[in-house]
Amino acid sequence: MSQTMTTQHRGFRSLKARFTLRWSFWAQTAFITLLALALFGPIANLLIWTIAETWYFPHTLPNQWGLKYWQQVFNPYSDVSGSLMTSIIIALCAVVVCLLVSIPAGYALSKHTMPWRVGFMLLFLIPQAFPNLTVYINIARIFYDWGLNGTLLGVVLVHSVHGLMYSVWISVAAFSSIDPMLSRASRNLGAGPIYTFIHVVLPQAAPGLIAASIFVFLESLDEFTGTFFVGAPEVTTLPLLLYTASMEGNYQISSITALILLIPSIGFMLIINKFMRPEMLSKLGK
């Protein structure tokens, strides 16, 4: 009698356990599906647009599939390849400008003896602290006076101001994480300060500097507001082209452009993941 009861009891318990398990399984599945939809839905939509030739409103899927627009985009005379080149040239120049500023600045700011250290660090944050539009409209006004509006140089400068925050802060972290004894050891063995900087400090800071460069490059590639006010219409970067294309309702071109912009972002993020060492991240902003 008691045996049957325990069996029954056990059966009920296992049923309950199974039910709880199944319920939590479905809840998890639903949650993950929703999350995936939220994350990948727009991207899937974008991917479909890149291979749709015609797609009208009531239809769930495109009426006509094809790579016609890819050919258009990669046509050497198209706007896309031209503005891709412009974008890359501007991004590379912005990286160079940012490195030229942030290597000496980062090295100096990594020394805790430097006066007004925190003040200088915050200085590079200021352009980010104000609403973008205000800052860029003012820059555009000043650049107009200097004749920099609509020039590559003007756009490079705007992107550099934007990128400096990342590059300076990351460089400071990179230089701070170097053991000061390493350069003492070099001085000790007869090397002057410059020789020491080139042969000991810079190689140690290199991973951080590479990460900083990648950030600047990506930020420049994606930058829209500043380019719009300072560069347009003479300088057309990919984001500007994307904007014009979607304004004109040309979703195919804008989707392909967006996809092109996505590739370096993902690639470089993987690289940054490798270069950003945890001990360096712990020095960020210190």
Added chain:
Amino acid sequence: MAHLDIRQLQVGYGDKTILHGINLQVQKGEMIALLGPSGCGKTTLLNAICGFVPTQSGEVHIAGHEITQLPAERRNITMVFQSYALWPHMSVAQNISYGLKVRKIPKAQAHKRVLDLLSIVNLEGFENEKVTNLSGGQRQRVALARALAVEPDVLVLDEPLSNLDAKVRLSVRHELKALQKKLGFTSLIVTHDQEEALVMADRVAVLNQGRIEQLGTPEDIYQQPETPFVADFMGADNCIIYKTSEPNVQLHLPNRSTAQTFALYFRSSATQVQAFSNSKNEAGLTLSGLVEQTAFLGQQYRHTVRSGEQVLQADSRECWPIASQVSLFVPPQALHVFDLATHETSNAFQSNLRG
């Protein structure tokens, strides 16, 4: 004339003076240990000699040239750092030949020197190894080879053995000493380990609060400490203040009046534990007390004995039971006697009394 001559060196940061008028003469080929507790300024002294911290006053001379104001790279004094400070982006050979490359020594010659040094420090075949793949002891040797590669006028070692585990430390200590004897380099070694200083150095300078308390051979420092601080630091950590009025303390010193107040320092190893007896007229210090605690040290037992207000440590091969009454006897040659009147101003001594 001394090879390295430090005269009245004063170093400080801001208002804080760390070294107060250090005078030290190091002969060529000599190894001097700077011994002291942390914060006594021994590492600051090394940094000042190397040119890493500015000096406030005083002079440093090397082989007759003044180097007080020269930048670090023009001093030809190399340091073996506590953290080794090897460059992780270079191989063992690149680390060692760095100083030679800076001096623009031809590659073939530099390479030969690297191989020579690697065989001196017993690291043959490691030249292409990455520094990060080496063990602590091996890194230590690479750091030493790197410092010796440029044939420095003076080699300074900043707690070179403190990052090694106990067993490796003993062997590296002997290797380092043997190497110093063989190559005859002039060196200063900073340590807080008295045994390390005694074993390795030709002379020991005991530092306390930015001053050299005593400079002498290891034997002198150990057997004839000149100040209470040195006595205490060199292991004579039993301290009693002797007053004639104390009933359970008897002091008989040859050639010395015992009517004054003295501070007496002695080692636990020199303290004999005996069965309690009331009167003893032997020369030396006799105390009576109760055993409070015992600890087994291997060779002997260490007894914690309370005698009146004072708690003392005494070693004995025999284990005396807790709470038994014993007599402690210290022979006169093992007693370090300091007249309180002359040493009263010593800060270390004061803090010692408190501690």
